[in-house]
Amino acid sequence: METYRAIYERALERKGSSAQLEALLSQPLSTAQLQRLSDDAWLEEFTRKIFQSGFYWSVINAKWSGFREVFWDFNIDKLLMMSPEMLEQKAADERIVRNFKKVQTVPENCYMIYETAQQHGSFSNFVAQWPSTDIIGLWQYLKKQGARLGGNTGAYALRSMGKDTFVLSRDVEAYCRAHEVIDGGLHSKRSLTAIQAMFNDLQQQSGRSLQELSLLIAYSVGDNRVGIAS
Incomplete structure (x- = not known):
């Protein structure tokens, strides 16, 4: 599995600057x-x-x-x-x-x-x-x-x-399949458990919310261009 830093750096390259990327990341509500x-x-x-x-x-x-x-x-x-x-x-x-x-x-x-x-x-x-x-x-x-x-x-x-959650968008699903996190049905118990484990690991590495991590993964893959929101 990729590290958080590798995902962030690729998203950063696609979005052009740290300021542009961070502006695209939204936060969940507090408890x-x-x-x-x-x-x-x-x-x-x-x-x-x-x-x-x-x-x-x-x-x-x-x-x-x-x-x-x-x-x-x-x-x-x-x-x-x-x-x-x-x-x-x-x-x-x-x-x-x-x-x-x-x-x-x-x-x-x-x-x-x-x-x-x-x-x-x-x-x-x-x-x-x-x-x-x-x-x-x-x-x-x-x-x-x-x-x-x-x-x-x-x-x-x-x-x-406002609840902190990742979302299985097309880009997030594509990422999970490309990096062999899952190989079966997207919403099977096995796949969901593997995806949750991936996000938990990324959260431990970064301290970021699931919402931010989900967005970062989406921005790091798919049809993204510099300066354009995904």
Whole structure:
């Protein structure tokens, strides 16, 4: 496996300067910042990422104010009381993308968040306390307990909300295959365990977050040009 320094130096060469490269690296939220997020915000972001999956993100974002109106700003207490009949009505509302299977995930993930919060004080506290050294374990929790949060959907939602996580983008996957970290299915238990181990090692070498390391790997490979963001 490559060292952190080798990855950083290659990304640095592609981006032109340390200042340019560092400007492209974003930071996750702290544990305290994550704990202050509302559980409603998690439901909203999970729903956004579910609808963005396989669709033009710009279309979903353009209609998002309609989603917020239809689903009461993703208020968990209100949505827990929603009847199946009302859900069907909302699924047919022209203010949203009318995909019933995806609409069904709103109450399902609402209940998952509520149940998790009952055990951990809040869903935000649960996520905030989850160790980055086993972030794939959190991915698996979302996949198993939630609805349509497997694959990259859960990871992208976590990243968007500020939880420290790597993301298996095309560039990161290509890097892992080129350096023989994985040779099978991307989301198999064996592959995910190997990728987590790689990131844990890089984190020990560098002291950087998983988010920064994920971005650095992406910037060190693929179709990158000097001075151009990946």
